[in-house]
Amino acid sequence: MKVNQKQEQSAGEEHLEKLRHSASHIMAEVVQSMFPGARFGIGPTIENGFYYDFDLPRPLTPEDLPVIEAKMREIVKADVPFVRQEMTKEEARKLFASQPYKLELIDDIPDEKVSIYRQGSFVDLCRGPHVDSSGAISAFKLVSIAGAYWRGDEHRPMLQRIYGVAFESQTELEEHLKKLEEAAKRDHRKLGKELDLFSIHDEVGPGLVHWHPKGAAIRCAIEDFWKDEHFKRGYELVYTPHIARVDLWKTSGHWEFYREHLYSPMEVEGQEYIVKPMNCAFHIMMYKTHLHSYRDLPVRFAELGTVYRYELSGVLHGLSRVRGFTQDDAHIFCSFEQLESEVEGVLKLALFMIDTFGFTNYKIMLSTRPEKAAGALEIWDKATEILRRAMEHLHIDFSVDPGEGVFYGPKIDIKFEDAVGRAWQGPTIQVDFNLPQRFNVTYVGEDGQEHLVAMVHRTVLGSMERFLASIIEHYGGAFPVWLAPVQVAIIPVADRHLEYARKLEAGLRQERVRVAVDARSERMNLKIRQAQLDKVPYMLVIGDKEAASSEVSVRLRTGEQLPAQPFDTFKGKLGKVIMDRSKDLRL
RNA sequence: GCCAGCGUAGCUCAGUCGGCAGAGCAGCGCUUUCGUAAAGCGCGGGUCGGGGGUUCGAUUCCUCUCGCUGGCUCCA
Numbered sequence A: 001m002k003v004n005q006k007q008e009q010s011a012g013e014e015h016l017e018k019l020r021h022s023a024s025h026i027m028a029e030v031v032q033s034m035f036p037g038a039r040f041g042i043g044p045t046i047e048n049g050f051y052y053d054f055d056l057p058r059p060l061t062p063e064d065l066p067v068i069e070a071k072m073r074e075i076v077k078a079d080v081p082f083v084r085q086e087m088t089k090e091e092a093r094k095l096f097a098s099q100p101y102k103l104e105l106i107d108d109i110p111d112e113k114v115s116i117y118r119q120g121s122f123v124d125l126c127r128g129p130h131v132d133s134s135g136a137i138s139a140f141k142l143v144s145i146a147g148a149y150w151r152g153d154e155h156r157p158m159l160q161r162i163y164g165v166a167f168e169s170q171t172e173l174e175e176h177l178k179k180l181e182e183a184a185k186r187d188h189r190k191l192g193k194e195l196d197l198f199s200i201h202d203e204v205g206p207g208l209v210h211w212h213p214k215g216a217a218i219r220c221a222i223e224d225f226w227k228d229e230h231f232k233r234g235y236e237l238v239y240t241p242h243i244a245r246v247d248l249w250k251t252s253g254h255w256e257f258y259r260e261h262l263y264s265p266m267e268v269e270g271q272e273y274i275v276k277p278m279n280c281a282f283h284i285m286m287y288k289t290h291l292h293s294y295r296d297l298p299v300r301f302a303e304l305g306t307v308y309r310y311e312l313s314g315v316l317h318g319l320s321r322v323r324g325f326t327q328d329d330a331h332i333f334c335s336f337e338q339l340e341s342e343v344e345g346v347l348k349l350a351l352f353m354i355d356t357f358g359f360t361n362y363k364i365m366l367s368t369r370p371e372k373a374a375g376a377l378e379i380w381d382k383a384t385e386i387l388r389r390a391m392e393h394l395h396i397d398f399s400v401d402p403g404e405g406v407f408y409g410p411k412i413d414i415k416f417e418d419a420v421g422r423a424w425q426g427p428t429i430q431v432d433f434n435l436p437q438r439f440n441v442t443y444v445g446e447d448g449q450e451h452l453v454a455m456v457h458r459t460v461l462g463s464m465e466r467f468l469a470s471i472i473e474h475y476g477g478a479f480p481v482w483l484a485p486v487q488v489a490i491i492p493v494a495d496r497h498l499e500y501a502r503k504l505e506a507g508l509r510q511e512r513v514r515v516a517v518d519a520r521s522e523r524m525n526l527k528i529r530q531a532q533l534d535k536v537p538y539m540l541v542i543g544d545k546e547a548a549s550s551e552v553s554v555r556l557r558t559g560e561q562l563p564a565q566p567f568d569t570f571k572g573k574l575g576k577v578i579m580d581r582s583k584d585l586r587l
Numbered sequence B: 001g002c003c004a005g006c007g008u009a010g011c012u013c014a015g016u017c018g019g020c021a022g023a024g025c026a027g028c029g030c031u032u033u034c035g036u037a038a039a040g041c042g043c044g045g046g047u048c049g050g051g052g053g054u055u056c057g058a059u060u061c062c063u064c065u066c067g068c069u070g071g072c073u074c075c076a
Helices: A011-034 A064-078 A089-095 A100-108 A168-185 A190-195 A213-232 A248-251 A280-287 A336-356 A377-392 A465-476 A495-510 A522-532 A544-549 A569-581
Strands: A049-055 A083-088 A113-119 A121-123 A139-149 A159-165 A198-200 A209-212 A243-244 A264-267 A271-276 A299-308 A326-332 A361-367 A399-401 A409-419 A423-432 A442-444 A450-451 A454-463 A488-492 A514-519 A538-542 A552-556
Touching: A011 A049, A011 A064, A011 A113, A011 A159, A049 A139, A049 A423, A064 A083, A083 A089, A089 A100, A089 A113, A100 A121, A113 A139, A139 A168, A159 A168, A159 A264, A159 A514, A190 A198, A190 A361, A190 A465, A209 A213, A213 A336, A213 A454, A213 A465, A243 A248, A248 A271, A280 A299, A280 A326, A280 A544, A326 A336, A336 A377, A336 A409, A336 A423, A361 A377, A377 A409, A377 A423, A423 A465, A442 A454, A454 A465, A488 A495, A488 A522, A495 A538, A495 A544, A495 A569, A522 A538, A538 A544, A552 A569
Parallel strands: A361 A399, A488 A514, A488 A538
Antiparallel strands: A049 A159, A083 A113, A113 A121, A139 A159, A198 A209, A243 A271, A264 A271, A299 A326, A326 A454, A361 A409, A409 A423, A423 A454, A442 A450, A538 A552
C-alpha cells in the first residue's frame, strides 16, 4: 500500500483524523457483534471519512448500512472510552490468533512492541491515536459498501469494505453531503445526456464514445484552438493509420510490456495487424524517412491520434475512462542538450491550456525511476535532473513521486482540479530512452556522427474524451461562449418574426457563430426555458419591435437582460467575447 | 476481471407478494401567434436488457449472459 508521508498537520486536522479513525473502530465493533466469525482487515482514515475491510460469512447489502449505523450511534451515546495498551508482538499474536489478516500486519511491523486499542468488547491492532471516548464522534454516515482486495492485490481474497464519512459537526457533514449532491448534478454522464453531447451504446460496445453534434461542436472548438496553439509553437501536424502490423509493436516493445491493453490481432493476407494503442511508433516511422541533421532539431510531430486500449470492464466510466480515445499527442525528437528547453516549452503550453480552459488549481508531479526500468541509471539521473531544472526555471511548484515513472523514462504529470474540487489527470510529459534505441532513431551531430535522439511523449489535455468530461463538470454544462455548442439561440415571439430571425441566423453563421433558431409554433416563454435548460449563453428574443428597428433584445443565460441594441453592435461584441475566449458572458 | 447493487416507453421514474404494463416530460396532430423559465385538447409509443429454466401462466421466482452504478486494481 502506498501511503503518502504526512506533513505536520494542524491540531484541528489531527483531531478530525482521530475522530474518523475512531469511527471506523466503532463500526468494526458493531460488525463484530453482528458477525461473530468476522475477520478484520484494515480500517484507516481517508479523505472525508474512513473505511474498514471485513471478511464476513455473508455478503453485505445496502440494507445493512442503516442497521450498523444505528448500532454505532448507540455506542457513541454510551460514550465508551478508547484504551491504548502496548504489548510485545508475541502477546499480540496470541490476542489476534483467530485474525489472520491482523497476524499478517503484525509480521510486517518492524518494531518489537505494538499497540492495541480497546473500546467496549472490541480490540484492534492499531497505532492510533484515537479520541478519548466514543462520545466525541457525532457527525458521521455510512455511505457505501464495496469489494476490496486484501492489500489491493487481485490475487488475494476480496474483503467487504464499508465506507463512511465523518466530520466535527453535523453542519460540516451536511455541507459535505450537499457538495456530493452538487457534484452529482455536474456529472458529465448526466449532463452529456441532458445536453445531448455524447452517447455510448450497448450495441456498439462499452467504452466507445459517440460524439453528438453538440459534443462535437465543443470538441471542434477545442481542436481548432489546440491546432493553432501548436502551429504557433513550431509543431507540425501529422495523421497516421489506425492499424499496424504486430511486428511494429514487437519492435516498440508494446507487444511485450503492454499486451494486456492491446486488442487481439486481425489477419490480413497472412499478416497480423492490431489496432493502435499509441501513436509514437508511427511518428518514429515518419521521422526516419530521412536523415536528420542536428540543425533540423527539434522535430515536433503533433497528432490528434485516436487509439484503442483494452481496459477492464469494471473500470470504464463515462468519458473519463474509455476503450477508444483521441490523445492530443505529440512527439518531440531533439538532442539531449535541447531537452530542457523543450520540456519548458511543453510545460508552458500545458499551463497555458489549463489556464485558458479556466482551471485554477493544479498539482505537478515529477515521477522518478521505477525498479524495473530501461536505460542506464546515469541517463535516468540526468534526464530526471533536466525535468527538475525545467520546472525550477519556470518557478513551478512540484512534488516528487519516487519510483512512479514509466519503465522507459521519467515523467511530469499535471493533475488539475475542477470547480467542485475533483482532481483530473491532465497533461503528461514523458522522456523516452527506450524507443529511440529500439527503432534506432538518430540524428547526425556536429561531429558528423550519428547520435540517438532524445524523445519526449507529451499530451497537454490528456485525451479529448477525458478532457471534455473535465470541462463539462468544471462548468456544470454552462460553457464559456467560445466552447458553448450553441452560442446564440434566436427566439421569434410569433411566426411572423421568423423571417427576421432567419436573417439574423444567416448573419451570425457568416461569422461562424453557432446559432439556432427556435422556429416552433410555441410560446416565447417555452423557448426561453428551453434555451435556459440547454445553457445557451445568449438568447435573442425577436418580436415586432426588433424586426422594425433591426435591433436585437439580448437575454443572458444568467437571467440578465440587456437593453435592445443594433444587431451589428451585438455581433461585434459577441465576436470579441468568442475571440478572447472570455469566461464572462457580459458584452 | 473481482465484490455488491441495478436494468420497465426516447428521457426521468411508478408498478406487478406470478394473472392483459402506468405517469410526467419528449414525439406526432389540431387549436392558439403569444414580450423574457412550461398554452389547451387529442393521438401514437413497450417482446419490462437478452437466452434458458420452474409454472396452467414469468416483466415478477431460479439460472446463464450483456450492460450500467459504486468500489478494488489500473490509467490518456
